[in-house]
Amino acid sequence: EKKDINVLEQMQNMTIDLNSKVMLEKAEKDGVETMYKRKLGYKVQCGFGLQGICCRNCGMGPCRISAKTPRGLCGADEHTIVGRNYARMCAGGAAAHSDHARDITHTLALTTPGGDYQIKEPEKLKDFAQFLGIEVGDKDIYDLAHEVAEECLMEFGRPFGTSKMMKRATQARQDLWKELGIEVRAIDREIATVMHATHIGCCADIESLVLTGMRCSLGDWVGSSIGTILSDIMFGTPKPVHTEANLNVLAGNNVNIILHGHEPTLSEMIVAASELPEMQELAKEVGADGITLSGICCTGNELTMRHGIKIAGDFHQQELAIITGSVEAMIVDVQCIFPSLAELSTHYHTKFITTSPKARITGSQYMEFHEDTAMEDAKTIVREAIMNFKNRDASKVLVPDLKxxxxxxxxxxxxxxxxxxxxxxxxxxxxxxxxxxxxxxxxxxxxxxxxxxxxxxxxxxxxxxxxxxxxxxxxxxxxxxxxxxxxxxxxxxxxxxxxxxxxxxxxxxxxxxxxxxxxxxxxxxxxxxxxxxxxxxxxxxxxxxxxxxxxxxxxxxxxxxxxxxxxxxxxxxxxxxxxxxxxxxxxxxxxxxxxxxxxxxxxxxxxxxxxxxxxxxxxxxxxxxxxxxxxxxxxx
Ligand code: SF4
Ligand code: MSK
Missing domain, CATH: 3.40.50.2030 (Rossmann fold)
Known part of the structure; x- marks a missing residue:
């Protein structure tokens, strides 16, 4: 027993969030594992990995740099290996953000008057169209939106020249990037260039690897900018709104739906679906007082910015939210989702629902979301969450006090x-x-x-x-x-x-x-x-x-x-x-x-x-x- 107390204290020392400390105690009592417990098992992390000097870029490896083996089998030194690993991290990040932007762009192409996705900020759309060099005139706003979507898709694969988004920087910055050879040509191209340059037998010059990573990261900026601008155009530019934050937002007798991940396309629809009278009535029918939506990670941030949706917690609290025993559904799209949520939710009544083919997780309930049937899909998912309310087990519920x-x-x-x-x-x-x-x-x-x-x-x-x-x-x-x-x-x-x-x-x-x-x-x-x-x-x-x-x-x-x-x-x-x-x-x-x-x-x-x-x-x-x-x- 002494050992268990010690383990709990060690885990609790790994967070300063008082709600999280309470949930870690519950996790121990419930016999479930969290990141904090797993971290205790990783007393010493791999020194080669920590320093970035392990290379697995070809089948002759892994090669690890040490005093005895200062070069990989191909002769790559520590600078080459670290530089390649760094550039690949940039590419991984750029791929995630820009693919998010690509999905948003495809959604813009689906906008229709009266449809699931509409244009909420026509002036912002016109400004951005002009910035992209598209003639605005008196075009129908949806025709313009579709033209902007096509032009944005060109930012991913423009065959010649450079990204139009470079002009969002000052002239001096643009000149500097040109001089350094790090102007973005097209987002996908920069990601591919990093993967190519870091393949065995390619770039072995640390300065060049850093700059190649930097150009790719500027591609991340291009993608992120597109993601932000188009989200504002479709879902509205955020303005100050009140919200609440921390795990206590899960308290009460409402159906709790947590939206976790990154993209606003599905979650905006879930917000709209959960506000429908039929859903509110269904929640009452199953004995709940209503529906509480809350967010974790950046899906949560997108929603709180535009609707004041409550913030259930951050990246490290995703497991702890389920451990409250009060979550009917954790709905996720892409990025920052712990695979552990699948096993963890089997200990509670929570439905762990994955929705993206890019983030399928074994053990989850997969309900694929399609933008062209967005509202119908969202309604199905919300209904699934509401119907799960009857399975909430009061003996397993503990929602911490603070918000x-x-x-x-x-x-x-x-x-x-x-x-x-x-x-x-x-x-x-x-x-x-x-x-x-x-x-x-x-x-x-x-x-x-x-x-x-x-x-x-x-x-x-x-x-x-x-x-x-x-x-x-x-x-x-x-x-x-x-x-x-x-x-x-x-x-x-x-x-x-x-x-x-x-x-x-x-x-x-x-x-x-x-x-x-x-x-x-x-x-x-x-x-x-x-x-x-x-x-x-x-x-x-x-x-x-x-x-x-x-x-x-x-x-x-x-x-x-x-x-x-x-x-x-x-x-x-x-x-x-x-x-x-x-x-x-x-x-x-x-x-x-x-x-x-x-x-x-x-x-x-x-x-x-x-x-x-x-x-x-x-x-x-x-x-x-x-x-x-x-x-x-x-x-x-
Ligand atoms: Fe080893 Fe070179 Fe292959 Fe990397 S690329 S695993 S350093 S042989
Ligand atoms: S969610 S990338 S843990 S900020 Fe954007 Fe949070 Fe970092 Fe994920």
């Missing part, structure tokens, strides 16, 4: 709108951006930091995010956030304006009060990091500056996915220094570290910085931004 409230929905238009005292606004000239620039230039706000990304079992869940964010806002740095970092902030009350006085420095608290914003702004899902780059670019353009001149930074203090590596790399390529709280697997090559954490600064005006101590990471960010301020103020 927070917050205001989310800060798209670029919403942020600038707030600063101009209107709801959402077009960002079209210096006038609309001026209030934002003024608070930055006056020093009332010292800088803006994007704190984004995942949870990583290498750090206690949420610790780095929360520590870093609190340090930054205490010192008058405005934090913008996406992904699971946003969930952490929401869970801890940092998305409430009322808490600015408690947590923010005087300057930031005053701005929050004056313009009615919380000290931490939720900008959306992982693809919505494109919003952060967009704002930085617009501010730089309106000031006639370059992005590296701005007092801004990016950070992923608990990153874990390949997508995060691709994001970090495109943020650096855009000229924004990026601070990581977990070391990527590159330390096996001194050259990789020198380039990624140093030499890139000379090439693109920014680089990576790593510190696994969150307080020190915050200090690095703040010191570096403060060092930029005199130059910024002088240019201003």
């Amino acid at each position: 927070s409230e917050g205001v989310v929905g800060f798209s670029e238009n919403a942020i600038v709108g707030k600063l101009n005292n209107v709801v959402n606004t077009q960002i079209d000239d210096m006038d609309t951006l001026k209030p934002l620039i003024d608070v930055l230039a006056s020093g009332v706000i010292r800088g803006v930091v994007g704190v984004v990304g995942c949870n990583n079992a290498k750090t206690p869940s949420n610790y780095n995010h929360l520590t870093l964010i609190k340090e930054l806002i205490k010192n008058d740095f405005l934090v913008v956030t996406t992904g699971c970092g946003a969930s952490v902030a929401a869970k801890n009350g940092l998305m409430l304006k009322e808490n600015a006085k408690k947590y923010a420095g005087k300057g930031l608290a005053t701005v929050c009060e004056l313009v009615d914003i919380p000290p931490v702004l939720h900008l959306g899902s992982c693809v919505d990091n494109s919003r952060i780059i967009n704002i930085c670019t617009l501010v730089a353009q309106s000031l006639g500056m370059e992005v590296p001149d701005l007092p801004v930074a990016g950070s992923a203090p608990e990153w874990m996915s390949e997508k995060a590596i691709a994001i970090g790399t495109y943020v650096v390529a855009n000229g924004i220094d990026t601070y990581l709280g977990v070391m990527p697997p590159v330390t096996g090559s001194s050259r990789a570290v020198e380039i990624l954490c140093g030499e890139l600064k000379d090439k693109v005006g920014a680089c990576f910085h790593v510190n696994e101590d969150a307080i020190e990471l915050a200090k690095m960010i703040m010191d570096d931004i403060e060092a930029k301020r005199p130059h910024f103020e002088e240019l201003y």
